[in-house]
Amino acid sequence: MFSKADSFEYEEQGMILESPAPSSPDRDSLGQSEEDMEMSPTQKPSSADCKRRSRGRSTKTIKNPEVLQKVKKGRRQKANNREKNRMHALNSALDTLRQILPCFPDDAKLTKIETLRVAHNYIWALTETLRLGDSFSGVADCIFMGKGFQDPSLMTPSSGISSDTPSPWNCSSSPSSSYTSALSPASSDIDSSCSWRSKHQRYAGAQLQNDFS
DNA sequence: TAGGCCATCTGGTCCT
DNA sequence: AGGACCAGATGGCCTA
Numbered sequence: 001m002f003s004k005a006d007s008f009e010y011e012e013q014g015m016i017l018e019s020p021a022p023s024s025p026d027r028d029s030l031g032q033s034e035e036d037m038e039m040s041p042t043q044k045p046s047s048a049d050c051k052r053r054s055r056g057r058s059t060k061t062i063k064n065p066e067v068l069q070k071v072k073k074g075r076r077q078k079a080n081n082r083e084k085n086r087m088h089a090l091n092s093a094l095d096t097l098r099q100i101l102p103c104f105p106d107d108a109k110l111t112k113i114e115t116l117r118v119a120h121n122y123i124w125a126l127t128e129t130l131r132l133g134d135s136f137s138g139v140a141d142c143i144f145m146g147k148g149f150q151d152p153s154l155m156t157p158s159s160g161i162s163s164d165t166p167s168p169w170n171c172s173s174s175p176s177s178s179y180t181s182a183l184s185p186a187s188s189d190i191d192s193s194c195s196w197r198s199k200h201q202r203y204a205g206a207q208l209q210n211d212f213s
Numbered sequence: 214t215a216g217g218c219c220a221t222c223t224g225g226t227c228c229t
Numbered sequence: 230a231g232g233a234c235c236a237g238a239t240g241g242c243c244t245a
Contacts, residue, residue, distance in 0.1 A: 075231090080222060082232065087220075111218065 094115050101110070101118050110118060 076223075079224090079232085083223085083234090084221070086233075091220095113218090 094112055097119055098110055098115050101115070101122055
């Protein structure tokens with residue numbers, strides 16, 4: 001499973017460093033060093049990749065193998081923390097996006113991919129609504145006032161839109177055929193893998209997808 | 214038990 | 230040199 005793909009980067013062994021980084025138990029201490037790691041076939045570097053590989057972290061000044069190991073661990077630990085923070089920030093942004101998106105009950109959390117797809121469709125539908133002009137001027141006005149993307153209730157029957165106003169994200173309503181055809185993104189936009197959890201009963205509005213397709 | 218989703222770890226690459 | 234970004238791998242949790 002593993003090969004010595006990293007050997008060309010860490011060829012320089014027996015180096016010395018002045019400030020050892022704090023170490024923590026990880027797989028290295030369990031006998032699996034970085035040099036023992038292998039790459040999957042898809043990770044194996046091309047010749048072009050090998051040329052660029054030299055841009056990795058330099059440890060040329062490190063002569064002592066033990067110190068080198070500690071330095072690597074320290075860097076890895078820091079990189080892991082940064083990566084965690086980065087992913088947490090990404091998840092926070094997704095949560096913010098979920099709060100903006102209409103239609104779904106509070107206890108049914110959209111998955112990441114669903115959030116992105118619903119957002120895409122939401123934006124698309126709002127754009128189409130604007131494009132349609134006067135017949136949906138109420139919606140357009142709200143959006144132009146900067147309200148549309150902040151008030152999910154805009155899409156509910158109790159909002160400024162009349163209860164019989166068809167809406168592609170209004171799960172409780174069934175859009176008229178003309179409106180559906182106008183506000184439906186291309187079917188290719190709806191990936192079949194996005195099942196809307198209908199079989200899991202996660203969403204009361206499980207038929208939203210059908211409204212789009 | 215299989216499949217989906219997720220968090221985390223990891224190494225490679227790019228950018229400042 | 231160090232951080233950001235990315236994608237693959239892995240294991241845990243949950244549901245049908």
